[in-house]
Amino acid sequence: MIRSVLVSLTLIITTSAPVAYARGTGDLGLVIERASGSIQIIETTNNSSLGRVEGLGDLSHASAVYSRDEQYAYIFGRDGGLTKVDIIAQKIVKRTLQAGNSIGGAISQDGSLVAVSNYTPGGVKIFDSGTLELVANIPATYGDEKKTSKVIGLVDAPGKKFVFSLWDANEIWVADVSQPAKPQIEKFKNIGRNPYDALISPDGRYYIAGLFGEDGMALLDLWNLNAGVKRILDNYGKGEQKLPVYKMPHLEGWAMAGTYAFVPAVGRHEVLVIDTQTWTEAGRIKVHGQPIFVMARPDGRNIWVNFAIPNNDTLQVIDTQSLEVIKTMQPGKGVLHMEFEPRGEEVWASVRDKDQLVIYDTETFEELKRLPAEKPSGIFSTTRAHKIGL
Amino acid sequence: MIRSVLVSLTLIITTSAPVAYARGTGDLGLVIERASGSIQIIETTNNSSLGRVEGLGDLSHASAVYSRDEQYAYIFGRDGGLTKVDIIAQKIVKRTLQAGNSIGGAISQDGSLVAVSNYTPGGVKIFDSGTLELVANIPATYGDEKKTSKVIGLVDAPGKKFVFSLWDANEIWVADVSQPAKPQIEKFKNIGRNPYDALISPDGRYYIAGLFGEDGMALLDLWNLNAGVKRILDNYGKGEQKLPVYKMPHLEGWAMAGTYAFVPAVGRHEVLVIDTQTWTEAGRIKVHGQPIFVMARPDGRNIWVNFAIPNNDTLQVIDTQSLEVIKTMQPGKGVLHMEFEPRGEEVWASVRDKDQLVIYDTETFEELKRLPAEKPSGIFSTTRAHKIGL
Numbered sequence: 001m002i003r004s005v006l007v008s009l010t011l012i013i014t015t016s017a018p019v020a021y022a023r024g025t026g027d028l029g030l031v032i033e034r035a036s037g038s039i040q041i042i043e044t045t046n047n048s049s050l051g052r053v054e055g056l057g058d059l060s061h062a063s064a065v066y067s068r069d070e071q072y073a074y075i076f077g078r079d080g081g082l083t084k085v086d087i088i089a090q091k092i093v094k095r096t097l098q099a100g101n102s103i104g105g106a107i108s109q110d111g112s113l114v115a116v117s118n119y120t121p122g123g124v125k126i127f128d129s130g131t132l133e134l135v136a137n138i139p140a141t142y143g144d145e146k147k148t149s150k151v152i153g154l155v156d157a158p159g160k161k162f163v164f165s166l167w168d169a170n171e172i173w174v175a176d177v178s179q180p181a182k183p184q185i186e187k188f189k190n191i192g193r194n195p196y197d198a199l200i201s202p203d204g205r206y207y208i209a210g211l212f213g214e215d216g217m218a219l220l221d222l223w224n225l226n227a228g229v230k231r232i233l234d235n236y237g238k239g240e241q242k243l244p245v246y247k248m249p250h251l252e253g254w255a256m257a258g259t260y261a262f263v264p265a266v267g268r269h270e271v272l273v274i275d276t277q278t279w280t281e282a283g284r285i286k287v288h289g290q291p292i293f294v295m296a297r298p299d300g301r302n303i304w305v306n307f308a309i310p311n312n313d314t315l316q317v318i319d320t321q322s323l324e325v326i327k328t329m330q331p332g333k334g335v336l337h338m339e340f341e342p343r344g345e346e347v348w349a350s351v352r353d354k355d356q357l358v359i360y361d362t363e364t365f366e367e368l369k370r371l372p373a374e375k376p377s378g379i380f381s382t383t384r385a386h387k388i389g390l
Numbered sequence: 391m392i393r394s395v396l397v398s399l400t401l402i403i404t405t406s407a408p409v410a411y412a413r414g415t416g417d418l419g420l421v422i423e424r425a426s427g428s429i430q431i432i433e434t435t436n437n438s439s440l441g442r443v444e445g446l447g448d449l450s451h452a453s454a455v456y457s458r459d460e461q462y463a464y465i466f467g468r469d470g471g472l473t474k475v476d477i478i479a480q481k482i483v484k485r486t487l488q489a490g491n492s493i494g495g496a497i498s499q500d501g502s503l504v505a506v507s508n509y510t511p512g513g514v515k516i517f518d519s520g521t522l523e524l525v526a527n528i529p530a531t532y533g534d535e536k537k538t539s540k541v542i543g544l545v546d547a548p549g550k551k552f553v554f555s556l557w558d559a560n561e562i563w564v565a566d567v568s569q570p571a572k573p574q575i576e577k578f579k580n581i582g583r584n585p586y587d588a589l590i591s592p593d594g595r596y597y598i599a600g601l602f603g604e605d606g607m608a609l610l611d612l613w614n615l616n617a618g619v620k621r622i623l624d625n626y627g628k629g630e631q632k633l634p635v636y637k638m639p640h641l642e643g644w645a646m647a648g649t650y651a652f653v654p655a656v657g658r659h660e661v662l663v664i665d666t667q668t669w670t671e672a673g674r675i676k677v678h679g680q681p682i683f684v685m686a687r688p689d690g691r692n693i694w695v696n697f698a699i700p701n702n703d704t705l706q707v708i709d710t711q712s713l714e715v716i717k718t719m720q721p722g723k724g725v726l727h728m729e730f731e732p733r734g735e736e737v738w739a740s741v742r743d744k745d746q747l748v749i750y751d752t753e754t755f756e757e758l759k760r761l762p763a764e765k766p767s768g769i770f771s772t773t774r775a776h777k778i779g780l
Binding site: 022026045067069072110344345346363382386 | 691
């Protein structure tokens with residue numbers, strides 16, 4: 001009797017244990033499954049799926065950041081949902097519907113605060129990363145009429161800062177959250193019409209907002225805030241016929257190789273090359289379609305690009321020395337995102353319409369594996385936990 | 391009766407569990423305790439010690455790398471010992487005495503191979519990172535007499551390569567280990583007398599060996615191997631009176647800010663500034679003593695420097711915009727190493743003669759905490775798992 005109870009108990013303990021098994025978290029990642037409101041937990045050492053977490057709401061255009069220990073993911077949903085997931089236990093720890101319409105978030109340098117940028121109501125909300133309790137609310141109020149702007153391009157920066165742009169107000173704000181309840185905000189006005197997304201350099205120094213309402217981009221040197229916002233690439237697009245924009249490109253990340261930065265040209269079949277020494281255009285690379293994500297392999301030797309419809313079945317690779325396209329691949333319709341493995345030897349791509357993840361060797365371009373996923377979009381590796389501005 | 395058995399069983403299970411508890415590994419690190427042949431496992435979220443692992447042999451001048459999942463550390467001892475430690479379970483998984491006298495190691499881009507550079511017998515041995523079985527042996531044989539050289543400056547590079555230098559042979563070797571059992575080796579000769587250490591740029595492109603036997607440094611562009619080794623900074627040291635060298639500086643890492651690289655000047659109270667666009671000297675910064683480690687904060691805004699005896703009680707911080715020393719601290723005698731937290735908000739320093747680790751806020755330079763450690767030297771954060779060349 002006692003023995004059988006013990007055996008049953010042992011079994012119960014054994015079978016209930018796997019939800020919190022011990023393993024390193026440096027090779028983990030998650031994939032947004034937008035249609036089903038779920039995420040898949042993946043690992044990149046053997047390239048496999050570890051499980052699925054459901055119940056995350058509307059995940060169209062969702063993104064994620066990680067806690068500094070790489071155990072927790074914070075997922076920002078389009079519906080204003082902010083969900084904290086334990087990726088070891090594979091379960092939701094906490095979930096809050098913090099706004100009506102959101103567009104991404106960031107985690108502070110020290111990992112203590114999570115910020116979300118909102119369209120409705122426009123502004124930034126800041127939460128304790130442990131409890132998800134609201135610690136600060138920054139409405140994006142502007143002008144004499146005290147209107148509220150949509151907020152985009154939110155990133156973290158060194159010195160416990162968040163930087164973001166106001167789509168309607170044409171402003172960039174730098175919020176110092178050293179005292180979380182009392183954010184110190186520095187505002188830069190008239191930065192250019194309708195900033196649509198922004199990125200920060202890997203060292204956290206330069207913040208650049210792309211402009212949808214006019215040519216050029218807005219550059220802010222966070223080491224020299226007194227110098228204010230500088231307009232760069234003013235000639236970009238001038239006098240040329242505008243193409244229809246099928247999908248807004250993303251400025252997430254910062255494809256940088258040596259002193260060159262690579263960004264998608266809005267509405268054009270081109271990748272722009274910026275000389276970061278002079279902040280002038282160093283070239284344009286003809287590509288297969290309107291670029292969406294322009295991402296550098298971690299060693300900066302190649303740039304990988306995906307495209308808007310009707311060319312979203314294609315991936316292209318650019319060599320950063322010759323500035324030429326050296327490889328074109330067609331993994332299938334709906335290539336929505338790519339993520340490099342931590343040191344760049346392999347890359348994962350989500351192919352929505354095939355319900356697949358495709359993994360490539362980045363040296364040989366050989367396709368290594370396909371894994372099933374439900375309408376996959378964003379892929380986020382835990383290595384982002386250690387990066388500034390991602 | 392049954393209940394009491396159950397309670398005891400639960401207690402047993404609970405108390406035996408902590409050796410493999412589930413937690414993220416992104417905020418972990420280890421500290422070499424050289425005198426006692428042990429390592430301390432630390433975490434940087436609450437800044438605490440999690441435990442100690444003993445029995446690692448002679449750990450003077452020891453260093454470490456991590457598995458790509460950040461669960462295992464590989465520690466390279468001076469006595470030729472290679473020890474694989476599970477940092478979650480806090481125990482030695484495997485240990486091998488692979489040579490008589492060793493000087494550091496590296497892990498391949500994909501994490502499958504661990505390489506060790508040896509003085510005796512001179513060469514590089516390559517091990518399977520899972521089993522620690524020897525998969526390749528590369529003796530550093532040179533010249534007509536087939537002598538064997540000491541090997542130094544071993545780093546990993548993208549494309550599954552290891553790069554290292556031969557102290558006695560004045561050579562740099564690039565080993566492609568795509569087929570581990572049959573390394574393809576490219577040798578560069580007459581690179582300059584007695585390379586004493588080397589570093590690789592954070593993107594894995596440029597390998598630079600410091601020369602002890604003559605002025606200047608040897609530069610190899612791994613993207614353009616056909617161009618061969620180029621001598622740079624030939625004027626560095628020329629015609630000046632040599633100072634006695636109290637301790638060889640380390641070129642570990644690559645302190646880089648914008649286009650400047652910062653390296654310790656051998657035997658001088660100076661940090662050299664190199665313009666990486668032209669590979670010429672861009673300046674020299676007077677510092678408190680002979681620099682040992684010259685390390686960039688992850689955002690590149692500051693450089694932290696420690697020194698050889700008799701100045702090893704001091705740390706200095708250089709601003710990379712003004713190129714001036716902006717802070718001097720004296721944590722105590724025997725400051726042997728520093729390690730930044732992943733996104734750079736805090737830094738840990740080992741103070742050997744005080745048996746302490748000191749933690750500073752890198753923005754305010756405030757001392758935050760001291761923790762006990764037995765004659766601490768190297769500090770290694772798991773974030774290195776995701777970095778090229780570290």
